[in-house]
Amino acid sequence: MLIDTTLREGAQTYGVTFDNSACRELIKTLATAGIEEIEAGWAGQKELGELLSWARGLVGNTALSVWARLKAVDIDLAAAAGADRLNIGVPVSDAHLGSRLGTTRDKLLLELRELIPLARNRGFGYVSIGLEDASRADMGFLLQVARRAAELGADRVRIADTVGIMDPSAMMELTTTLRNIFPAHIAVHCHDDFGMATANAVSALRAGADFADVSVLGIGERTGVSRLEEVASFMSLRSADKRYDLSAIRKACRMVEELADIAVPRNKPICGRDIFACESGLHVDGLLKAPALYEPFPPEAVGQTSSARRIEFGTKSGRSAVGAALKQLGRAGNPGNLSALTEAVRDAARDLGRPLTKHEVADALGA
Known part of the structure; x- marks a missing residue:
């Protein structure tokens, strides 16, 4: 299953801004394409509540999620916006814990113990824990965080290859390891710094992951993330999974090409004009x-x-x-x-x- 994060990760692309009208058109198109979850933005984002309220009656079975920091204020803001699902970012590498957050492993585990129950108390029926910078984390601590999330009833852990340094074999191994100790859903968020994002996402799904993050044309920080059109097409055409409407996905590609002012190479897989x-x-x-x-x-x-x-x-x-x-x-x-x-x-x-x-x-x- 796919989590489209064009409106969250994609909106972080350098020089790209989606106005409310663009967000609405993308949500409609992605829901028509059959995407299971749309990460529609982040806690505290302007007009997010209005966007989610508008979208709720139009997306059918597509879930609407919001990304939040591991902070009570973000959980409150996400709840006030009316999201279906909450995706909490939880850095697990020592570099991020120390240099970015100025915290420790023990304090992070305590915050999890406090904030996952808070999310439940605020009405979230589905809580996802994003293991940020998982590819550079100490494996023992990463597994400790995943076990703590399971103990606290988290519905999903999301492996984030934050700087895109994994390859398919490493992604399969990590996914399998987590699959063996985490009883609920597993997702992956693969960055494309070495051109591995789509391959890593497909490998994770084949290794037992339940979800993979994607964005239209792969837009996102730096070189972006796994490409919606590539992962969905591979699943549909090579794995006999017919749940996605590839015509609607191609429409989304054309929309983002124009909205983000991105020149799509003529030989770009799936949506390039000269691939046939x-x-x-x-x-x-x-x-x-x-x-x-x-x-x-x-x-x-x-x-x-x-x-x-x-x-x-x-x-x-x-x-x-x-x-x-x-x-x-x-x-x-x-x-x-x-x-x-x-x-x-x-x-x-x-x-x-x-x-x-x-x-x-x-x-x-x-x-």
Whole structure:
């Protein structure tokens, strides 16, 4: 299951601000996509209560959660905002405890003993404990915090690879270790500093995690976190889990691309504009015979149309592509002139420094 944190983690992206209208549109789209939980913001955020009140009747079974610090004031603010679930951030590395919070392990455990019951008292039926900087924490203390959270009735612990230093094997090992000692839900929050976020999220889910944090286009602090479109598509298309509407997720990608002014690379997995475009001769030959030879999924599977599948003509074009172009132009090529026409197409593209337009292809073929 997925926790979309675009409106919390994603909103922390450098230079990005979502106004109330943008938040509403994203919540509607994410709920339509079938996301199980939306982390809609943080305790004390302006207009958060109004946003949650508006969203409650529109999101169906999607839970609305709020992030909070391990502080009574944040728990009170989150309760006043009317969140369904509370996600409490709990640093577990000595570096964060000492350098950032100026506290100790013992004091942290005491605060947990006080504040988890407080959250229950404030009406939260679901309380999640985020193990911040888990990847750099002392394993013994991390497990001690998880056991304390279990004793106090926490519904979930969330492993946070805060600086993105884990790899899939390490994530699977940590998830399995926690799975063996924590009786309720386990989630992961994977940062992408080494490009491992999506792989780490999928690995954790396969190792027994119940939830993975994601954001649209992976936006978030620094290089961001696991990408919603990648994790959801992998689950849907490779794990036979059909719960997510990939067309709605693609719509969310376009929204965030515009709202956050992020240039999505044309070869970006799932949502790049050119991921179904092909020029090289060997691949074009295969695609013309059977698209599945060189495609892991068809365009329609990820919310695109069949027109996204494009055969372009350039310096790498082969005889199969040129032969297909001749048929479209109503001309029959023969083995003798097909090679010469292929070279003509390549030369024209080389002179222009780019693939040819349809009209330029026709000119090169003498049509």
